[in-house]
C-alpha cells in the first residue's frame with residue numbers, strides 16, 4: 001500500500017525524467033543512423049581517404065568507453081571554449097558513439113545484398129547515388145532491423161550515463177528523489193520498471209515494423 | 225550505313241593476363257549475334273566492356289553514333305555513361321532482379337529514376353512489357369516467389385521497358401532448370417524476330433541456329449570465327465571449333 005503511494009507520488013517527477021530519457025535517446029539514435037549509415041557506405045563502397053576516415057572513426061568510437069567520450073564532449077570541449085549544454089553534449093556523445101556501432105550493423109546488411117542487384121541497377125544507368133538510394137538503403141533497412149532493435153535498447157539504457165553530466169533524465173530524477181525521501185531501494189525498482197516498460201513497448205513496435213516491411217519470400221521467416 | 229554498334233580492338237587484362245586480345249565486330253540494327261566459346265575465354269567480360277561495366281585498357285565502342293569508349297585518343301571526350309547505359313539493356317545469368325520490389329516495381333524503376341517518367345506513364349509502359357513476356361498476372365509478385373524462368377522474363381521486361389538500342393544477354397538460360405529454358409528462349413526468339421538488336425552469349429545451339437544472323441566464336445580472348453550459323457556449323461570450320469561444338473551439343477542437346 002505504502003509502496004503504491006510512493007509510486008504515485010514520485011511518478012510525475014520520474015515521468016518527466018523518462019520523457020527526457022526518451023527525447024535524448026530518440027535524437028541520439030537519429031544522429032547515429034545518419035552518421036552510421038554514412039560510415040557504413042564509406043566502408044563498403046568508398047576508396048582512399050574517405051574509407052580510411054570511416055575505419056578510423058569506427059575504431060576510435062568503438063575502442064574507447066562511452067563515458068570517456070561523454071566527458072570529452074562536455075568537459076573537454078568546454079575547457080577549450082566550446083561550451084555545450086548537458087543535453088547537447090549527451091546527444092552528441094551518445095549519438096556519435098552509437099553511430100560507430102550502428103555502422104557495423106549497417107555494413108553487415110550492405111554486404112548481405114547480392115552484388116548482382118547493384119550491377120543490375122548500374123547497368124540500367126542509375127549511377128551510384130540512385131543505386132544507393134533506391135536499391136541499397138531500402139534493403140539495408142529491412143535487413144538491419146533485428147540487430148538494430150538491440151542497439152536501440154542498449155542506447156535507451158546507456159542514455160542514463162547523461163546523469164553524470166547533470167542532464168535530468170530518469171536516473172538523475174530517481175537519485176534526486178531518493179536522496180530526499182531515503183527510499184533508495186524502492187525508487188530504483190520503480191525506475192527499473194519504467195525502463196523495462198519502454199523497452200518492451202519499443203521492441204513490440206519494432207517487431208511490428210519488421211513484419212510490415214517484410215518482403216514475401218525473403219528474410220528469416222521461421223519455418224520451425 | 226553506319227552500324228548500330230561498333231566495337232573496335234578491345235583489350236582487357238586481369239591480373240596480368242590478357243582476357244580480351246583485340247576484339248572487333250559490328251552490329252547492324254535489328255541483328256542478332258550469338259557469342260559462343262569455351263569457359264573463361266572472356267565472353268562475359270566482352271559484354272561488360274560494351275557498356276563499360278568493365279573498363280578495357282584499349283579499344284573503342286560506338287553506339288548509334290555516340291562514343292561509349294575511346295581509348296585511341298589521349299583524352300576521352302566527356303561521356304554520360306548513365307545515359308549510354310540506359311540505352312543498352314542487359315540480361316544476366318542470375319537475373320539480378322531487385323528483391324525488395326515487385327515485378328512492376330522492378331520494371332518501372334529505371335523508367336522513373338533514369339528516364340524521369342511520371343509514375344503513371346511508367347506503369348503503363350511497364351505493363352506493356354510485362355504483358356509481352358507473359359507475366360501480366362504476376363505483376364504484384366515479388367521475385368523470391370517466382371520461378372527462375374519467370375524471374376528471367378521479368379528481367380527481360382525490365383530491359384525492354386527502357387527502349388534499348390541493343391540488349392546484351394549473358395547466358396540467360398544457364399541458371400535455369402531444363403524445363404524452364406524453353407519459356408525464356410521463346411521470348412528471346414520473339415524479340416529477335418520483331419527486330420530487336422541482340423548480342424547474346426549462349427550455348428543454346430538451337431537458338432543460335434534459328435535466329436542468329438552471325439555467330440562469334442571466342443577463344444582465349446580472340447575472335448576465332450565470325451560467320452553465319454550455316455557456315456560455322458558446316459564441316460569447313462576449324463578442328464578447334466568443331467570439337468567445341470560437338471562438346472556443347474552433347475551437353476546442351478544440340479537442337
Ligand SMILES: Nc1ncnc2c1ncn2[C@@H]1O[C@H](COP(=O)(O)OP(=O)(O)OP(=O)(O)O)[C@@H](O)[C@H]1O
Pocket residue numbers: 238239243262263264265266267268269270
Ligand atoms: N573481376 C575479375 N577479376 C579478375 N579476373 C577476372 C575477373 N572477371 C573475369 N576474370 C577472368 O577473366 C577471364 C574471362 O572471364 P569471363 O567471365 O569473361 O569468361 P567467360 O567466357 O564469360 O566464361 P564463362 O563461360 O565461364 O562464363 C577468366 O579467366 C576469369 O577468371
Ligand SMILES: [Mg+2]
Pocket residue numbers: 267268269394395
Ligand atoms: Mg560468362
